[in-house]
Structures are given as structure tokens and as C-alpha cells.
Amino acid sequence: MSARRGVWSDALRRLLASRAAVASLVTLTALCVLALAGPSLSRYAPDELDWAMMGVPPDWVSGHWLGTDRLGRDLFVRTLHGARISLVIALFATLVSLLIGVTWGAVAGYAGGRTDALMMRFVDVLYALPGIFFVIVLTVVFDRSPLLLFLAIGAVGWLTMARVVRGQAIGLMRREFVEAAVAAGAGPARVVFRHLVPNLAGTVVVYATLMIPQMILVESFLSFLGIGIQEPLASLGNLIADGAAEMEIAPWILLAPAGCLVIIVLCFNFLGDGLRDALDPRER
Numbered sequence: 001m002s003a004r005r006g007v008w009s010d011a012l013r014r015l016l017a018s019r020a021a022v023a024s025l026v027t028l029t030a031l032c033v034l035a036l037a038g039p040s041l042s043r044y045a046p047d048e049l050d051w052a053m054m055g056v057p058p059d060w061v062s063g064h065w066l067g068t069d070r071l072g073r074d075l076f077v078r079t080l081h082g083a084r085i086s087l088v089i090a091l092f093a094t095l096v097s098l099l100i101g102v103t104w105g106a107v108a109g110y111a112g113g114r115t116d117a118l119m120m121r122f123v124d125v126l127y128a129l130p131g132i133f134f135v136i137v138l139t140v141v142f143d144r145s146p147l148l149l150f151l152a153i154g155a156v157g158w159l160t161m162a163r164v165v166r167g168q169a170i171g172l173m174r175r176e177f178v179e180a181a182v183a184a185g186a187g188p189a190r191v192v193f194r195h196l197v198p199n200l201a202g203t204v205v206v207y208a209t210l211m212i213p214q215m216i217l218v219e220s221f222l223s224f225l226g227i228g229i230q231e232p233l234a235s236l237g238n239l240i241a242d243g244a245a246e247m248e249i250a251p252w253i254l255l256a257p258a259g260c261l262v263i264i265v266l267c268f269n270f271l272g273d274g275l276r277d278a279l280d281p282r283e284r
Helices: 001-014 019-041 076-111 111-130 131-141 146-153 159-172 176-183 188-199 201-225 236-245 254-280
Strands: none
Touching: 001 019, 001 254, 019 076, 019 254, 076 111, 076 146, 076 159, 076 188, 076 201, 076 236, 076 254, 111 159, 131 146, 131 201, 146 201, 159 188, 159 201, 176 188, 188 201, 201 236, 201 254, 236 254
């Protein structure tokens, strides 16, 4: 336990030494705080219509700091509201993907033999099918609620995680502490969830930080097509769709949500790179 704690403290020290990772973490924290508390800083509600200020550019005097859309709704509030919904959906979809992928990959790596082959052939079959197609079908057939959306996205996003965890689990099965646990009579569930999964935490954490921006892009793509988050709710995807329709005459309607999306995705990618370098055993 003390050795594992020392590894994590050493990884944290190396992560804090990465300027890009620290800057990304600070930026993401600020964005999350703004997404939660930002709308209360403005006197406008996300769905409030201001017929006298339709499609106006950024104006600090009127309080429309990022301007308004074609219906007079404040873009600052709607962008933060959309970022909140997109982040929540991406985080919960990532948790669903991790829960399925880590469990599936760890069990396959522990079982080995025909069980492993059968489980991974099932993953290969799902890989051959377009995952986004299933998400679209689910959101069209059933209710297009945020709950269904993150469940659908998460249910098809676990395949790569299962492969990564399975490969790492096979390597851990040859380690002395796992062999000792098996020889001591530990059952399959104890070996998998007490010995394999905790030792895969570094890989899982790194991949999770890289999976979140993928989930955000998938959700934004679905909302951009009009089959994701629906009005009057706002997500970065449908805000970008609204801005794309007005980009020639009112570019600020597009720039606000698109800029927020780019910042979020870049920060998660930089943070993931920093975590990967910090947890790399070759750097210890």
C-alpha cells in the first residue's frame, strides 16, 4: 500500500511539473465553476427572450457580454448552460463506458482461453458496426432526454477501454502478487476487483481524460444534427448549429459556443497527455 501511495505521489509531482497540464486543469476548473455558477452572475435566464436585442453583438453596457442570438437570448448564459449539459453528459457517458469496459476487459484478461476469445470476438463484432448509428437509432426511437443520451453514448464507447484493460490484465496475471492471491485461494471476483482493477487505475484514469472530449464531440455532433439535446435546453452542439446558420451576418453566435468547445477539448487532451507522461513507469 505504501509503495502504491508513493507511486501516486510521485506521479502527482510530475504532473504538477507539466505547465500545459496544470494550465489545462486550472482552465477546466474555472470553466466548470463558471458553468455551474456563471448563469447566476447574469440577470438573464438561458431561455429568456429579449425582443429588443435580437442578434446584437457583444455589448457590455446592456449586459449581453457575448451578444445575443436571433431570438434575443443571451449567449453568455446559454453557452455556459450548454457547456454544463455537454460536460455532464460526457462525464456520465464516460463513467458508463468505464464501468462496462473495465469490467469486461478485466474479466476477459483473467479468464483467458476460450472465454477470453469469445468475449473479445464479441467486441470485434461490435467494432465492425458503426457505433454512432446505434446512438442515433436509440435517440430517435426512444425519448431524446439527457439521461438516455449519456446512457446510449456510454453503452457504445466502452469497446476500446475493454481492449486496453484486457491487454493490461493479461500482463498482470503473470505478476507474482496475482499468482500468490490465486494460490492462496482467492476467488475470481476478488482477484479481478481487488488485485487487477486497482493496479489498472493509472491506465484507466489516463484513458478517461482522453475519452471525455470524445464523448463531448459525439454529443455535440448529435445535437448539431438535431437528434441530441432539444430546445429549449442548450448544449454546445445545438448552439453551434444555430450559429452556423447565422455565421455570415452574426459570427459571434457561432464563435462563443465553438470557442468554448475547442477550449474544453484541448484542455482535456493536454491534461490526458500530462497524466500519461506522469504515470509512465519509464519516467520513474
